[in-house]
Amino acid sequence: MSVKIRLKRIGKKHKPIYHIVVADSRSPRDGRFIEKLGTYNPHTDPPSTVLKMQDAVSWLMKGAQPTNTVKSIFSKNGVLLKKYLLEGVKKGVLTDEESHKKFDTWYKFQMKLDK
Known part of the structure; x- marks a missing residue:
């Protein structure tokens, strides 16, 4: 299916x-x-x-x-970025903290662009 x-x-x-x-x-x-x-x-x-x-x-x-x-x-909402970062954590390329930090950085940048 x-x-x-x-x-x-x-x-x-x-x-x-x-x-x-x-x-x-x-x-x-x-x-x-x-x-x-x-x-x-x-x-x-x-x-x-x-x-x-x-x-x-x-x-x-x-x-x-x-x-x-x-x-x-x-x-546009960051779902694909979040998936990409979690796959990096799963493979051992990133730590969980690094992935959260990268996503937060992207999110703050997006909020500045929306204003």
């Missing part, structure tokens, strides 16, 4: 809001899903995202494949 992390469309006509969900690749776009990881609203300026980062990282570590759009959302 292939597991995907993808968007599930909800909302009104011409005003979509999306749930970021983990689903079996064979299920329909708005059908059954395994777990809801967050929401994405493209109509705000800038687009707003609410994510459960730990759950998203754990699904990526288990091998779930994000779609292109979800991969972009994860990249």
